[in-house]
Amino acid sequence: MLAERFIDIIGADFFTGVPDSALKGLCDCLYERYGTEGGKHIIAANEGNCAALSAGYHLATGRVPVVYMQNSGEGNIINPSASLLNKEVYGIPVLFVIGWRGEPGVRDEPQHIFQGRVTLELLEVMNIPYAVINADTSEEELHGIMESFRQVFAEGKQAALAVRSGALEYSGKVSYRNNYTIRREEAIKHITAVSGDDPLIVTTGKAGRELYEIRCSLMQDHGRDFLTVGSMGHCSSVALGIAMNTKAKVWCIDGDGAAVMHMGAMSVIGAQSPDNLVHIVINNTAHESVGGLPTSAGHTDLAAVAAACGYKETYRVKTMDELDNVLGKARGGRVLTFIEVMTAIGARKDLGRPVTSSEENKLLFMEHLKKLGDRSLNG
Ligand SMILES: Cc1ncc(C[n+]2csc(CCOP(=O)(O)OP(=O)(O)O)c2C)c(N)n1
Numbered sequence: 001m002l003a004e005r006f007i008d009i010i011g012a013d014f015f016t017g018v019p020d021s022a023l024k025g026l027c028d029c030l031y032e033r034y035g036t037e038g039g040k041h042i043i044a045a046n047e048g049n050c051a052a053l054s055a056g057y058h059l060a061t062g063r064v065p066v067v068y069m070q071n072s073g074e075g076n077i078i079n080p081s082a083s084l085l086n087k088e089v090y091g092i093p094v095l096f097v098i099g100w101r102g103e104p105g106v107r108d109e110p111q112h113i114f115q116g117r118v119t120l121e122l123l124e125v126m127n128i129p130y131a132v133i134n135a136d137t138s139e140e141e142l143h144g145i146m147e148s149f150r151q152v153f154a155e156g157k158q159a160a161l162a163v164r165s166g167a168l169e170y171s172g173k174v175s176y177r178n179n180y181t182i183r184r185e186e187a188i189k190h191i192t193a194v195s196g197d198d199p200l201i202v203t204t205g206k207a208g209r210e211l212y213e214i215r216c217s218l219m220q221d222h223g224r225d226f227l228t229v230g231s232m233g234h235c236s237s238v239a240l241g242i243a244m245n246t247k248a249k250v251w252c253i254d255g256d257g258a259a260v261m262h263m264g265a266m267s268v269i270g271a272q273s274p275d276n277l278v279h280i281v282i283n284n285t286a287h288e289s290v291g292g293l294p295t296s297a298g299h300t301d302l303a304a305v306a307a308a309c310g311y312k313e314t315y316r317v318k319t320m321d322e323l324d325n326v327l328g329k330a331r332g333g334r335v336l337t338f339i340e341v342m343t344a345i346g347a348r349k350d351l352g353r354p355v356t357s358s359e360e361n362k363l364l365f366m367e368h369l370k371k372l373g374d375r376s377l378n379g
Pocket of ligand 1: 018019020070072073076203204205206207230231232254255256257258259284286287288289290295
């Protein structure tokens with residue numbers, strides 16, 4: 001179905017969400033129609049944030065808002081659904097549009113498999129009626145589904161549409177860009193060169209895929225890196241947990257979408273202030289891996305946030321020379337450091353995906369950390 005028709009039939013006038021590649025057609029169409037300013041469409045920090053925003057919209061208008069998300073966002077939205085939207089609390093009607101990654105029987109990345117299997121079950125446990133949207137769901141069928149949800153919304157409850165990958169297409173073409181010039185892959189090459197044998201923790205998104213390929217091209221083993229393939233927004237906390245338990249310097253490569261999703265982690269890192277952690281955010285101002293819609297980080301000085309959270313050294317760089325300079329300082333120093341790297345949007349067309357399983361990655365990484373520990377004990 002065309003995303004344009006999907007939006008028309010749903011008939012809402014407020015949309016908030018976190019982008020998803022399975023919903024790319026819908027995301028592109030909303031972006032073209034409403035942009036991200038003006039109050040009709042808001043790309044939020046995380047899916048719980050969307051639930052709260054939509055509650056505010058309903059309180060102010062009495063109308064039914066739409067929250068769109070990848071199914072990995074179900075976890076983030078469960079608390080505000082159970083304790084804010086739910087009929088037994090405030091009874092706020094919301095339509096959830098959920099991109100169904102990892103659907104049983106459809107090949108997908110490891111982080112999507114379990115989530116894909118429990119996507120509908122979670123809705124059932126939450127008492128949220130749903131319908132599945134396929135590529136061949138007709139407009140009449142969608143009208144019928146929305147008609148059946150009318151009563152659900154009237155009772156102050158939520159309903160959901162689980163959208164199969166590729167079910168919604170957009171006939172327009174959207175291109176995303178910013179004015180920064182640093183290429184992310186180039187920045188990651190320089191970070192790997194400077195970090196040497198130190199453990200490197202990477203976020204979900206394209207950075208991990210690029211790092212994996214850089215290690216292959218340098219014929220280096222993958223044990224140095226922990227590729228946090230799922231749990232968007234949490235890699236800096238994984239890095240903190242490691243840094244507090246090793247003498248080695250720990251380098252974390254985060255994304256702007258991920259950093260914004262759980263920005264509270266920066267306050268916790270600042271409060272702990274481990275002197276062996278370097279937190280780098282690759283800020284391309286976009287959710288690039290899932291289509292390229294903007295994040296709010298294009299309007300936020302993340303280095304200033306880090307300074308306010310208690311990071312001791314903070315930098316914001318826009319050129320490779322500036323990056324090399326601060327990487328050198330971070331290498332030589334022994335102090336909690338934050339580096340925001342303003343980068344262009346875009347990656348190589350032939351960028352692959354890691355072939356090491358997540359379990360293998362964990363074991364190799366733990367072995368590597370142990371070796372570093374033994375070395376520092378011996379040395
Ligand atoms: C909780 C959750 N919501 C949504 C997603 C879908 N998702 C995967 S990557 C991504 C964008 C990440 O953006 P950023 O951290 O800036 O990295 P980039 O994609 O630009 O490399 C999103 C939204 C997810 N994985 N988890």
